[in-house]
Amino acid sequence: MLTLNKTAGVFKPSKRKVYEFLRSFNFHPGTLFLHKIVLGIETSCDDTAAAVVDETGNVLGEAIHSQTEVHLKTGGIIPPVAQQLHRENIQRIVQEALSASSISPSDLSAIATTIKPGLALSLGVGLSFSLQLVGQLKKPFIPIHHMEAHALTIRLTNKVEFPFLVLLISGGHCLLALVQGVSDFLLLGKSLDIAPGDMLDKVARRLSLIKHPECSTMSGGKAIEHLAKQGNRFHFDITPPLQRAKNCDFSFTGLQHLINKIIIQKEKEEGIEQGQILSSAADIAATVQHTTACHIVKRTHRAILFCKQRDLLPQNNAVLVASGGVASNFYIRRALEILTNATQCTLMCPPPRLCTDNGIMIA
Ligand code: KG4
Ligand code: ZN
DSSP states (O other): OOHHHHHHHHOOHHHHHHHHHHTTTOOTTSSSSSSSSSEEESSSEEEEEEOOOOTTTOOOEEEEEEEEHHHHHHHHOOOOHHHHHHHHHHHHHHHHHHHTTOOOOOOEEEEEEEEEOOOHHHHHHHHHHHHHHHHHHHEEEEEEEEEHHHHHHHHSSOOSSSSEEEEEEEOOOOOOOEEEETTOOOOOOOOSOOOOOHHHHHHHHHHGGGSSTTTSSSSSHHHHHHHHTSSSSTTTTOOOTTTOOOOOOOHHHHHHHHHHHHHHHHHHTTOOOBBBOTTTTHHHHHHHHHHHHHHHHHHHHHHHHHHHHHHHHSSSSSSEEEGGGGGOOOHHHHHHHHHHTTTTTEEEEOOOHHHHHOOOOOO
C-alpha cells in the first residue's frame, strides 16, 4: 500500500492506470498491495498474542508471550497476575507482530480483538490497548468472540465449506457446535462443569509433574501426553463419564476426583508424600488421557449421528473440526480419526500452534 501511494504521488496517474501498471508486473489489485490487512490481538487467558494477517489468510507477522511458566509455578492462573503480565507485554508483542510484518500501523485496515469469553481482567488489557490504538490510528475495530475464532481457524489452512461440526476442547472451554456460517453456530453440547484442559492441568499438578525432569516447562495437558507414552492405559479400570446421558454434553469433574482417589491410594501403597513423583505417574497419565479421549469421542459420535439424522450435515464426507489446546493432543486426535473413519466423516485439525490461543485466529 505504501509503495502504491508513493508511485501515485510521483506520477499522479488515474486508479485504472495504477492497476494496469501493477498488472504488468503480475501484481493483481486485491491480491497483493491492495489487500485488507488486520491486526489481531488476543489476551483472553494467559497468552498475550498478536498477528498481522491479510484478507486471503497470509500471516504477515505474529508474536506471542506465554505465561505458562509463571502459572505453573503458582499452581494455576491467578487473574491479577495474568492481568499484570498482559500489561507488561502487550505493547512489545503488538510491536513485534507489526515489525515482523513490515506493515506500518497506518496501513492497517482494522484492528480485531477478543472481547469474550475469557478472564475479565485479561480481556480488559487487550481491549483497552486496542481501543487506544483504534483511536490513535482512526481504524475500524472488530470485536471477536474467542470461540468463533477457534472454530473458524481451520479455514486459514484448509478449504472447509459450511456447515461443519466443530469440537472445541481447551483449558477454559469444551463444546460441540454445528458451524453453519461465520457467526452462525448451533450449540449441540458443552461441559457441565470444567473443561478437559482444566482437568488435565489439575491432574498434572496433583501428580507434581512440574518436578518431573522431562515435563517441568510443559502445560499440564502436554505433560500428561508426554508421560502417557511411557504408561499403561489399562493399568487402572475407569469408566468414562456420562455413559447414559442421551445428549452431547461433557463432564470432567468426576473423572478428576476418580484420578485423585487413585493418586491418594498409590501414594499410600508407595509410601510417599503428596508432592513427590509416583512411580505409577505414567500409568495414571495414560489412564486419564485414554478416558478423556473415550469420553470426547463418545459425545462427538452422538453429535455426528444427531446432525446426520436431521440432515444438518452431509451423509458423506461431513467435516469434523477439532480445535483448542487439548486438540493438539495426538492421542485424542487419533481417537477422533478412528471415529471419523467409521462414520464417513473427515477430521480436520489446525496445526498444534494454531490450536492453542494465538493472534492469527483473531486477525
Ligand atoms: O486453547 P488454549 O491455549 O487456551 C484456552 O483457551 O484454554 O488451551 C490450553 C489448554 C491447557 O489446559 C493445556 O493443558 C491444554 O490446553 N493442552 C493440552 C495439550 N497442550 C495444551 N492438553 C492435552 N494435550 C496437549 N498436548
Ligand atoms: Zn482458547
